Amino acid sequence: MEEKLLFELDSVYRDNMRIKGFSFGKGEKSVCIVGATRGNEVQQVYICSQLIKIFRQLEKQGKIKENKSIMVVPTANSYSMNIAKRFWSTDNTDINRMFPGYNLGETTQRIAAGVFENVNDYEYGIQFTSFYMQGSFIPHVRMMKTGFENVELAKDFGLPYVFRREARPYDTTTLNYNWQLWETKAFSVYTNATDSIDVASAREAINAVLNFLNKNEIIEYSCHQGYVSQFIEGHTLVNVKSNVSGIFIRYKDVNTRVTKGDTLAEIIDPHTGLPVDTIKSPVNGIVFFHADQPVIYSQAPLYRIIPTDDLY
Amino acid sequence: MIQTIASVGLPIDETLMIKKNRLIPQSGLNGNEKRISIVTGTHGDELEGQYVCFELQRRIKENYSALKGIVDVYPALNPLGIDSITRGIPAFDLDMNRIFPGSENGSMPEYIASKIIGDLIGSDVVIDIHASNIFLKEIPQVRINELSRDVLVPYAKLINVDYIWIHSSATVLESTLAYSLNSIGTPTLVVEMGVGMRITKNYGDQLVDGIFALMKELGIWSGETAAPKTPIISEDGEVSFINAGSSGVFLPSVEHWKNVKKGDCIGKILNPLTGEVNETIFAQNDGIVFTLREYPIVSEGSLIARILA
Structure with missing residues (x-):
C-alpha cells in the first residue's frame, strides 16, 4: 500500500486539510474509488476504509492482478466532517458541484481540481455518494445518461438494480459526470445510509465493488456473485407524495413488495394525533426509495416505487 | 393586492407562502397593460432587494396616477431562508437558484420553483435582484448570459447600473431562475449589488431610479424619471x-x-x-x-x- 498526499490546504486557524489516496498494485491505472465529498457522508468513508483494509490483504496475498492498480480516496472533505457540516466549512459550497475544478479558482474549485487531476485517468471510477433528500434506497448503481454510460458494465456490481436518469444542468459539475467526459467509466454506488453507519448495507456495497473488480480482472477474489441486476430508467418510477404536512409514520421499507392500495404511510396531525392522510400505493411494485424524516412538508416525495405486474 | 403564488404545509401548524404584491393602475385594467416583475430573496442572506421592493412601492404610491401598467413585487422567493439567515433553502441545504424551472411533481423546493416560474411567465420584463454574498461587495451591475445579450442589453442600459457584465454561457447556470425565464421568452435581468446580510441604501435608491426609467420606456410609468447613467459594458x-x-x-x-x-x-x-x-x-x-x-x-x-x- 502506498499512501499519497493528493492535495493539502493550508489554514491559519485549523490544522491543514489533507486529502489522501491509498494505492494498491502496480501498473496501469485501473480503478479509482472516491468516498465522501460532503461532511455527513460517514457511511461512504466507512466503506472506503473497509475496502482499504481488504485491498491491503489482497496486495499481500498477490491477488491484485499484474499491471493493475487501484486507488481509494476515502474523503475529499475532512474539514466539514470534523465540524459536522454537510457542505464546505466556510462558504457552504458543495465540492461535488465543483468538478473538474480550477486550480486558480475559489477554495472548493481548487480542492476539486486537486482531487480530479489525481483521479481522472483511471479506466473505472466508482464514487460512493448521497442523495440531497433524507431517505433510504435499495442499494443500486446509479448513472446519468451522458452518452458515455455503460449499463451492461454496471451490472457487474451484482447489485439488485442499475438505475439511469437524465442528466440535468447542475449534474455537469459532479465528479461522476466529469469522469465520464474524461473517458473514465464512472459509477455512483448508493447504499441505504449516509450520516450513520449501516454495517449490513456497507458489506453489500463492499461485496459489489469486489465483485466488479473480480469480474473485470483487476483482482482475484471469490465472493458471492450478487444479483442479476435489473435495469431501470428514472422516469419509469412512480412517485408518491402527500398533499398535507405533519408527522410521517412509515409502514413500508425499501425492497418491500407492495400491492396497489396498500397503506404505505400515515401523516399524523402533530397537535391532535389524528391521521390527516393515509398514503396508499398507486401501483403494484417494489419500494425503491422512501423518505425517513420524522416530520414532512406537504408535497414532499415520500416513496418511489418500481412498478411491477405482480398478478399473484 | 397581495397574492399567494405558492404554498406548502410545514409539519407543525405553519404554511410556507410565497407572496407577491400586485400594483395596478387606479383606473383598472384593460388587458393591454405591460407588466414588470421585481423578484428577490432567492438567497436568504441577500437583503439588498428588500429595500428596493419597499422603496419602489413607496414611490409608486406617492404618485399612483402615473402608474399605467402592472407592477408585481415578489420580495421573498425563499422566505424561510431570509427569516432564518440561511442562504439556501433550510432543511434541504439546497441553493434555490440551481433548481429552476422546478417540477410540479418534485420535492418541495422544485414544486415551489415551478409555481414561481408559472407566475412570472408573461411578464414583459423581470428584474431578479441579488446581493452577492457575505464575502464580496459588488457595485450595482447587471449580469447577462451571452446567449441573451441582444434581448437584454437594451433593458439593462436603462436601469441605472454602473456596469453590465456579459458572461459566457455555462451549463450549470441553466438551472437559474433567469436562465429558465429567458429561455422561454420572458426577458429577465439579473442585478447584483452590495453585500450579503446588509442593505446599501444608496445602491437601492440608484436601482429604483433605474426601474422607473425602464417602466417609463415600457409605458408602465408616466411620471418624471431620472436619466439613467451610462454603464460600462464588458465581456469575460x-x-x-x-x-x-x-x-x-x-x-x-x-x-x-x-x-x-x-x-x-x-x-x-x-x-x-x-x-x-x-x-x-x-x-x-x-x-x-x-x-x-x-x-x-x-x-x-x-x-x-x-x-x-
Whole structure:
C-alpha cells in the first residue's frame, strides 16, 4: 500500500486539510474509488476504509492482478466532517458541484481540481455518494445518461438494480459526470445510509465493488456473485407524495413488495394525533426509495416505487 | 393586492407562502397593460432587494396616477431562508437558484420553483435582484448570459447600473431562475449589488431610479424619471480575478469601485498568530475594482477582487 498526499490546504486557524489516496498494485491505472465529498457522508468513508483494509490483504496475498492498480480516496472533505457540516466549512459550497475544478479558482474549485487531476485517468471510477433528500434506497448503481454510460458494465456490481436518469444542468459539475467526459467509466454506488453507519448495507456495497473488480480482472477474489441486476430508467418510477404536512409514520421499507392500495404511510396531525392522510400505493411494485424524516412538508416525495405486474 | 403564488404545509401548524404584491393602475385594467416583475430573496442572506421592493412601492404610491401598467413585487422567493439567515433553502441545504424551472411533481423546493416560474411567465420584463454574498461587495451591475445579450442589453442600459457584465454561457447556470425565464421568452435581468446580510441604501435608491426609467420606456410609468447613467459594458476577457494564495485575515488597501494600476497593492493577508504578513496581493493589470472582498477571513483560493480592465 502506498499512501499519497493528493492535495493539502493550508489554514491559519485549523490544522491543514489533507486529502489522501491509498494505492494498491502496480501498473496501469485501473480503478479509482472516491468516498465522501460532503461532511455527513460517514457511511461512504466507512466503506472506503473497509475496502482499504481488504485491498491491503489482497496486495499481500498477490491477488491484485499484474499491471493493475487501484486507488481509494476515502474523503475529499475532512474539514466539514470534523465540524459536522454537510457542505464546505466556510462558504457552504458543495465540492461535488465543483468538478473538474480550477486550480486558480475559489477554495472548493481548487480542492476539486486537486482531487480530479489525481483521479481522472483511471479506466473505472466508482464514487460512493448521497442523495440531497433524507431517505433510504435499495442499494443500486446509479448513472446519468451522458452518452458515455455503460449499463451492461454496471451490472457487474451484482447489485439488485442499475438505475439511469437524465442528466440535468447542475449534474455537469459532479465528479461522476466529469469522469465520464474524461473517458473514465464512472459509477455512483448508493447504499441505504449516509450520516450513520449501516454495517449490513456497507458489506453489500463492499461485496459489489469486489465483485466488479473480480469480474473485470483487476483482482482475484471469490465472493458471492450478487444479483442479476435489473435495469431501470428514472422516469419509469412512480412517485408518491402527500398533499398535507405533519408527522410521517412509515409502514413500508425499501425492497418491500407492495400491492396497489396498500397503506404505505400515515401523516399524523402533530397537535391532535389524528391521521390527516393515509398514503396508499398507486401501483403494484417494489419500494425503491422512501423518505425517513420524522416530520414532512406537504408535497414532499415520500416513496418511489418500481412498478411491477405482480398478478399473484 | 397581495397574492399567494405558492404554498406548502410545514409539519407543525405553519404554511410556507410565497407572496407577491400586485400594483395596478387606479383606473383598472384593460388587458393591454405591460407588466414588470421585481423578484428577490432567492438567497436568504441577500437583503439588498428588500429595500428596493419597499422603496419602489413607496414611490409608486406617492404618485399612483402615473402608474399605467402592472407592477408585481415578489420580495421573498425563499422566505424561510431570509427569516432564518440561511442562504439556501433550510432543511434541504439546497441553493434555490440551481433548481429552476422546478417540477410540479418534485420535492418541495422544485414544486415551489415551478409555481414561481408559472407566475412570472408573461411578464414583459423581470428584474431578479441579488446581493452577492457575505464575502464580496459588488457595485450595482447587471449580469447577462451571452446567449441573451441582444434581448437584454437594451433593458439593462436603462436601469441605472454602473456596469453590465456579459458572461459566457455555462451549463450549470441553466438551472437559474433567469436562465429558465429567458429561455422561454420572458426577458429577465439579473442585478447584483452590495453585500450579503446588509442593505446599501444608496445602491437601492440608484436601482429604483433605474426601474422607473425602464417602466417609463415600457409605458408602465408616466411620471418624471431620472436619466439613467451610462454603464460600462464588458465581456469575460476584460475581467481579471484575484484569489488568495494563502489563508489568514485580509485587509484591503484599495477602495471599492476605484481605479488601480498594475502593481498597486490590493491588500495584505495577515497572520494574527505570528504577527507576519502571509501574502501581499498586487494588481495584475490596470483597471477598476468592481468586486472587493468584504469578509476578512480567507482561505487559499478565496476571491479577493475582480478588476475590470
